Amino acid sequence: MHFFNFDIKKAILIVFLLILPVFLMTLDRSKTEGNLIFRSFFFINSKIQSVYHSFTSSIHQTADTYLNLIHTKKQNRNLIVENKQLKSSLALMKETQKENERLKTILNFKETNKIKFTVAQVVGRDPISEYQLITVNRGRNHGIKKNMIVINEKGVIGYVFRLLDDFSQVILLTDPHAVIPAVIQRSRTHGIVEGSNKNVCKLKYLKRRDDVKIGDIIVTSKLNRLSVEGFPIGTVTDIKKQQYGLTQEITITPFINPSQLEEVFIVDKTSSR
């Protein structure tokens, strides 16, 4: 009849196990994550992830090399034709550039911000599929700072969330904890993009009368000195207005596919000239 025999020490352990998590939940995220233990785990995990990443990338490279060889001849022919077309376009572009420079001088236009892109590779993903955090192989040593916007060729991916010397974690804009200030490109109405599930985001805090239409493009707005405005986030796919209420619920479909990320660009706007 061991089923009803409880050991007092084990009972205390159980109570302790139940109470401490509740206490931890009340703590601010920054208090738990900034400590040495948390950072040590982040460091060890990142190092092992980079080993796995180099292994998988070598497999991918071998497979890609083989597949590329098959199409190289055909591509080469197309590229020769394209190259000729581009050469003729380039001559025209040079003329346009010169004209542009001349006009800038006339208008006394000064470029105040210089945007720098740091290329990073995705080495790890969030272990819980419902949350979306990626680990990339660039960190503080490469000039990366917290809250820097991360993009790819399609649009905004997210922003830098945690930092180590050689690695950083990027929270994707589709993660429920992601918050990115945004603006509707057409009407210049400001709002906040929040992640809601894997495929869509929500544009929040827009007034009921604010001008928004389906198909509008949402771009980043200025958050702080590290972020850059004007990068495309997604398009408006649904607008819901309650019968009563001050705001409207806007659904955005992002340009990026969160499950297909391999290389990303971290945007640095700090340097100026």
Next chain:
Amino acid sequence: MLIKQKMIFLNYLIMISFFFIITMFQNSFWPSLFGAHLPIYLWIPYLIYWSLYRKPGEAAFIVYFITISTAATSSLMVGYLLVCNSLIFLNLLLFKRVYYTSWVFFITACAVTLFFFPILLWIIPQIIGGKTYFHSFIPWLTGGLVTWILSFPLLVVFQWIDNLTIVKSTERRQPAEVL
């Protein structure tokens, strides 16, 4: 006595190293092969193994260890994950009261936990008032199923490590000893 202590220390060292190997395999290698649509939760069989075959104190330490390590690579808050893992552990403590040493018991515990884990992860923020995520049904089932299939080879490795370093893991705890 000293040799036994050294062996226990070695056991902990290998088990913890193995934890990092399997979880980073899950976070890095697996998504690069199968994408983000087929997630696996390899820390769950690990947690179950410690909860079933080790002393409650050791298992409690592992609950915290797993939680901090997992939270370090996730955007999920430590507290939520700790509540989930603690509830799994406490549930397994009760499960152990009808304990038998066969591998079927471990596999059953894995199946039940893997099925309920995403539900737990969804319910807890609902109760506490945190942000919840829409859980897609297919990744939840397929991911759980793949992890469940992988849990048997994992059990073999865990037992091999234990046999290598300490006494047979299944002999370490008898039904009378547990809670």
